[in-house]
Amino acid sequence: MADLQRLAIASEQIDRQKVVLTIEQQHYLRRVLRLGVGERFIVMDGEGKWWLAKLTPDIFGKTELTAVLEQEILIQNELSIELTLISALPKGNNFDEVVRQSTELGVTHILPVISSRTLLKPSSQKLRRWEKIASEAAEQSERQVVPKIRETVEYSVALSLFENQNFSTNCHKYICVARNNYPLLLDNLLDNQKLESIIIATGPEGGWTNGEIEAAIASGFQAVSLGKRILRAVTAPLVALSLVAAVLERRKA
Template sequence: MENSIELTSTQLSRLQRLAIAPSQLQFSTRIVLEREQQHYLSRVLRLNAGDRFISMDGQGHWWLAQLSASLDSATILQPIHVERELPIDVTLIVALPKTGFDDIVRQTTELGVATLMPTITERTLLKPSAQKLTRWRRIAKEAAEQSERLFVPTIVDPISFDKAVNETRQLWRRYICLARGEGTHLLDRLAEIPADTPNRATGTIAIAIGPEGGWTAREIDTAIAARFEPVSLGRRILRTLTAPMAALSVAAAAFERKIGN
């Protein structure tokens, strides 16, 4: 690698970004580009040999890279240290809507979700195919590039609500959002957490968002029995497409304010 290059935030914002798989990295000095990535960099972004861009592996690493003369690889010039993630990991358990889950994936990625659990509830009508899951993961990758995330969110295979509750039992804090202002507001619950507590080392919070038509009484009882705290997102009735963004925005504001961001 060459001598360290000082980049201002403005210079960083002007560089194009490309997400790569960790397997594309060779000896920590070179990135082997896939054919689709070569086309994207040279034909879509109009980069030429010697041009620089930011490469990210979706696992917390950024590098300043330089496109090779052959356009089939890039040289890593230096690592880039930035902080773009929420101070604590947020898992969203989201009941699958009939349509619009693409937008949920895209927008929650932009807002900082760590894990997205598409969930089949008693009132869920959509039964997604394997192709849908592949599409959602691609959307998450693209949204992570666009929003300058360090990590690409994990999108798990669609699971039942009971299984989602069971798999998140060990998480640090768990909340289930209820309609019509039932329960304490999520913001108030998060505000109760001491300012020196939230960080990714202490654990993850889970927030469950219900389906169109709301949770069944049995599902609410199941969540509460697993120590999910009932919370509200406000007095208005939010659509399944709106509620995940509202919940994540509340969490982001609460935790980033605690650490002064």
């Protein structure tokens, strides 16, 4: 089934064994993927389930096409823990790539934040765009879960959100800091054998301010380094998440 196309849908689109396709999804299947009636593809609900589906005409006439679920597909491509990225928004449209590549690497939650040095103030339409990018990236990377993207908040609000939640003792929170003598993130990950969830914060162009670093540490985050080189705001999340994914995949293997 590796050669079959994949389509991410909302779980509420499933009605018994039928998938109610949106106009946009019908166009995507017919015009972009070039699937014809009777052809099969994979449906994923973004919450962990996959099905083999067949494209069929809608006998009730509500839409042109629908899909029939033929069988559930058992697959496990997800990382073994929940992985949350707190990312200060980079300039321009660069956060699009952060969302896309973070999804490919296995992140489960993304929280964009506005820090002291953030230049971008996103519009409300940005969230819908990022959700669409995450959905497309989950399809492409054969994930079972589409990451949840939260509304953009101020940095201080983000810290309070995670400070007040009742995390287990095996939840590890890291803030990545450049130009420092903090321990390497990789070393810390390798030293922690029991990881149930991870939260990683990466900063904006110019990095976190000293006050932001101190506030994170006071909220239970551990300051870590990604290495001696200075990484761009769009590169740091990918490096951090790649390290986490590599460690978790190695343990799983």
